[in-house]
Amino acid sequence: MKGNTVFKRSYNRALDLLAGREAGAALPSESDLAQALDVSRTTVRAVLAALGEAGIVARAEEDGGPARRRLGRRPGPGDYFPDTQTLSAGAAVERRFMEWILQGDFRAGQLLNAAELARQFGTSTTTIREHLAQFQHFGLLERRPNSAWLFKGLTPEFANEIYDVREMFELRATRSFVELPEESEPWCELLAIEAEHHALLANIDTEYPSFPQLDERLHRVIHETTDNRFIIDFYDIISTIFHYTYQWNKVDEKQRNTTALMEHLDYIEALRSRDQRAIDTRCRKHLRTARATLLRSIADGPFSLDTLPPGAAS
Amino acid sequence: MKGNTVFKRSYNRALDLLAGREAGAALPSESDLAQALDVSRTTVRAVLAALGEAGIVARAEEDGGPARRRLGRRPGPGDYFPDTQTLSAGAAVERRFMEWILQGDFRAGQLLNAAELARQFGTSTTTIREHLAQFQHFGLLERRPNSAWLFKGLTPEFANEIYDVREMFELRATRSFVELPEESEPWCELLAIEAEHHALLANIDTEYPSFPQLDERLHRVIHETTDNRFIIDFYDIISTIFHYTYQWNKVDEKQRNTTALMEHLDYIEALRSRDQRAIDTRCRKHLRTARATLLRSIADGPFSLDTLPPGAAS
DNA sequence: AATCTGTTTTTAATGTAAAAAAAACAGCGC
């Protein structure tokens, strides 16, 4: 009735924590583990019990005192739960739904029904309903009361609408960003991000796949200085959309990432100059490129799981 | 297991439709009624059956032919279901939740739990969960996974954040609005709205309570010209927030509405001049007033259901 | 007193079931 994904995820993370220790070493207290794994002590106890079953932790029965736990054997790769089982039912629905969209399994204007999706995704209608509501927020679905859901499509209109708002919000965010003092936390983060840009460019041939994570950090640190929940929420939407499109659209990836890195450096330079005019120019230029990339992805879609050979783009 | 609010609402609306007819008149076909009431024929049939029970429609048993329905007696006020029963469980939760917020039953930072709310609101946790998610979208709630909901409060910060975004969006919307030709649908609507402003001002002493509906029409027609789902969605949030605050904050209502009407007329004049500079000035001025009104309401809160006597404001 | 573990109580996540509403199907009269 309720999945135990929290348990499985915690179990795997506990194995990671224990991997570095010698056999026979005493374990941290339940409370400390709970804090380290970011779950309740109840879950920690379930994990420890399972680790006991697996022979990974043993209990030293000291007379009188509380039974301290010790590491029985080093955990191996076979001890882990498969990753597929560590996603909550809800998160799994989100992921699979996004995959279906990107692979073109739904057409724009198509009506989706919850019962059918529940069957296809192997969950209950309750879970489906709860999480389809999220995509309504994304502007990808529209709910028809007492009827089906309308898939509005990952269309060029969608890309343009999301980018029109993004541009307004990001330009506004630069205003609050440049007002912060040099020593403030976001500025330190900006400098760190800039350094990582140089490091990534130096090894672009092998490291280019780590660009998205850097992109996320840069734009997020800027957006978060607004302290405006609506702007930050909206960036969460953008972030999710990108997370998935980045994963599916592999065409020209290295070239695209290199261009974006250079534009980022120009943008960062403008921010450091605190010259509003320059900031607007560089920000707009970068967002224009990013918008074109998304539009291109959509036009080329449906996306493919296979990485196409270089030069295969239309 | 499922409320029959659609049935009750349709029943009441059917009574309205029938009220104007003579006893003995033939009824429209089931399909026509379904279309008129905007529900399925299944519901229409249930309504007709209930109307039959109540003696409001009678079936003329014509030999051979299909049994035509006729109006048995004119419906009276006692035939209606009470309005409280015509809201879907979900809509009822939204309404009650908003009432609780406005009356100060929740404090900012308070943790809410679904089970408790379900008990208080008299519904199931399923319904509560589904609809609390909406308020997350509003920025009023934050969901803690595997834990409670955090009420973030109808605070001055909330008002300022929502108005900062509103200002960006509405100014942007005026850009698309002024690009439309004079004969376009939104412009016709604008002229109609302007005329209604004058009409309302002429009878302000008695008509001022109908201002909110006019306010909604004006701002919505402007926002909708953007054709941007994110901007329009955001206006839906604003609209809901206002719908409830208008209902609860009755202090100085006539004066506030009069001021807003005058500002609207200035704003409309600027739009008609299509002078972007003037539009920005008037729009900003009006939104500044509206923001101050909301801030004042929040500062004075919790709101009261009683209309305070004139001059009782702090 | 603080910290640890064992136990009990609550609450959230999620599947299941039942009723209401929608949609599809079928026959009839014109």
Added chain:
DNA sequence: GCGCTGTTTTTTTTACATTAAAAACAGATT
């Protein structure tokens, strides 16, 4: 063939049940 009503099938809405996880409680040891 078209529109109408009667019937059957699907699907949505909503309550409820069950399990995982969190939180509160309680002794025991240092």
